[in-house]
Amino acid sequence: MHVPLKPEHEEFVARKIAAGRYQGPGEVVAEALTLLEEHDRFLEENVQEFRRQIKIGLDQLDRGQSRPLDEDTFRQVREQGMMRVKRTDPST
Numbered sequence: 001m002h003v004p005l006k007p008e009h010e011e012f013v014a015r016k017i018a019a020g021r022y023q024g025p026g027e028v029v030a031e032a033l034t035l036l037e038e039h040d041r042f043l044e045e046n047v048q049e050f051r052r053q054i055k056i057g058l059d060q061l062d063r064g065q066s067r068p069l070d071e072d073t074f075r076q077v078r079e080q081g082m083m084r085v086k087r088t089d090p091s092t
Contacts, residue, residue, distance in 0.1 A: 003029075 005013070013028045022028045060066060067073075 013025050016022050016028045017024060022031070
């Protein structure tokens with residue numbers, strides 16, 4: 001398979017090979033595809049979790065189990081979400 005690259009991508013691949021971590025362009029591309037697969041999996045898992053959390057919230061609203069969202073509560077929820085993402089992020 002021949003895949004044309006933009007000049008800046010060719011330069012990037014050449015720099016990676018010159019740095020000595022990769023033997024050739026195929027290894028750089030293989031690593032990039034592996035990382036892309038991990039990224040896609042990470043996104044899919046988080047989208048599914050996000051949808052699950054939304055469903056829980058909507059079910060609670062339907063049952064009348066809600067409260068006003070003030071600034072402190074919003075900050076807590078956001079921080080909890082950020083912590084959850086950091087725990088599941090494959091790049092960390």
